[in-house]
Amino acid sequence: MYTPRAFALDDLPEIHQLIQHTRLAQLVTFGEQGLQASHLPLLLNPDEGPHGTLYGHLAKANPQCKDLQDGSEALVIFAGADAYISPSFYPAKAEHGKVVPTWNYIAVHAYGKPEAFTDAERLLAVVTALTDRHEGKRAQPWKVSDAPVNYIDTMLKAIVGFALPIERLVGKRKLGQNRSQADINGIREGLATSLDVRDQTLARFMPQGVSK
Template sequence: MHIPAAFRQDDLTQLHAQMRENPLAALVSHGASGLQASHVPLLLVAEEGDYGTLYGHFARANPQWRTFAEQPEALAIFSGADAYVSPSAYPSKAEHGKAVPTWNYISVHAQGQLQVFDDPERLRQLLARLTAAHESRQPQPWAMDDAPRAYIDSMLRAIVGFALPIQRLQGQWKLNQDHHAADRAGVHQALSASPQAKDQALAAHMQPTPQL
């Protein structure tokens, strides 16, 4: 991923936080048939490896998992908050008119060598951890034990698990850091006042008066 210096994010804590807040990633691989991608929820285990390890699973019917036997390299793309930025948000536009539209966003790329597994007990443990992570926010959390064991066993036979130890981790926080403080504050104000929740979410990541 091309990252201008002003937008580069190297703070591991913030990178991990974004991955946890936006767990549905695009998992990209390349094999004999070319590029393939799947959208899968991933579980980050931060303490495994220098950058953490990602866990997830494919439907067994999804042919992508077979590509990793020949080419294990994988890229997981996590997309965070994003918002369109109109030139009208820049105070400098009224001064000289030299402004164009852009798009602000947060993105994290994690790369590594993916390892596939289908051991039933390991799959069960993976699903239990994934379930616990996502059900914790529910008013009445569901647990695997709520379903008949035979049913869960049949579901396990229909999936293939994987581990992705992260070998390279990149983050891009494109938040108008390359603009003057007044223009950046103008964007922050415009997005904060927007009726769209996605715009407000992006504004929450911006500082209204940055130091350039």
């Protein structure tokens, strides 16, 4: 991911927070069948390894499982908030007109060599943790133990789990930090007044700004 210094995100706790707030990640691998990608909910253990360890699972029928079992390097993409930035947001447009559209966004790329596993106990732990995470805020959370034991056992036999110790992290917050304070304020105001909730979300991440 191309990351100019002005947009680089290096703070590990903040990167971990962005990872944990991303509900669906993209797992990308390259193997005998070329590039493959899967969209997955993942768990992060921030205290396991220097950069943390990711956990997830794939359907055993997914051909990407072979890449995990081969231990080739994987890329996991965590895409955060994003929004189109109109030149109309910039006061500079009225001053000199030398402005163009862009796209602001937050993203984290995690790299590492996954370890695949099919042990039923480890799989159950991952599935249970994922379920508890996403059911936790519901009024009546569903639990894995609500399903018949033999049914869960059958489901576990149909998946492959993986642990991915993160070897390298690249974080990026492209939020107009390279523009003037006035332009940054214009971006924030333009996004905050948008009818698109995704624009409003990115507005909340906007920095106070730096002088160009």
